[in-house]
Amino acid sequence: MSQSLFLITLVVDDYDRAKEFYCGTLGFVCLHDDLLPEGKRWVVVRPKGEDGAAFLLARAANDRQKSAIGNQTGGRVGFFLKTDDFARDHASMLGKGVRFLEQPRHEIYGTVAVFADPYGNTFDLIEPVADRTP
DSSP, X not given: OOOOOOEEEEEESOHHHHHIIIIIISOOEXXXXXXXXXXXXXXXXXXXXXXXXXEEEEXXXXXXXXXXXXXXXXXXXXXXXXXXXXXXXXXXXXXXXXXXXXXXXXXXTEEEEEEEOTTSOEEEEEEXXXXXXX
C-alpha cells in the first residue's frame, strides 16, 4: 500500500489575497481555482517541484475559523518549504518582501530560516543536508 500526504487546509481571510502571496510572492503554482456553491472556491496551490503537499486555501466561514487564521499550529513552525538552493530562494524572497523572523542558520539537518506569511503562519525555508531529506 502506498500513501502520501498531498493536501493541507490553510485557513485564510480572503482567497485572492492568499493566492497572491503564495503564487505571486512565493512562486507557488495554482493547481485549481474553481467556484463552488455559496461563494466558496476550491483553491489549491503548491510549491514548484515534483513532490510535496499542496495547500487548500480555505476562506474562514465563521468566528471559530477566523480565530485560527495565522495560528493553526499554536505558534509553532507548522510548515517546511524545502529548497535545493537556500541562498537563491532566501535572496529572492527577501527581494519580494517576505518577512523573515531570523537570520539564516546552519543546523545538523540543513540551512534554515523562519519566515511568516501575511497571516502570521510560520515556515522554515530549509535546504536539508542530503542524508536528512525525508
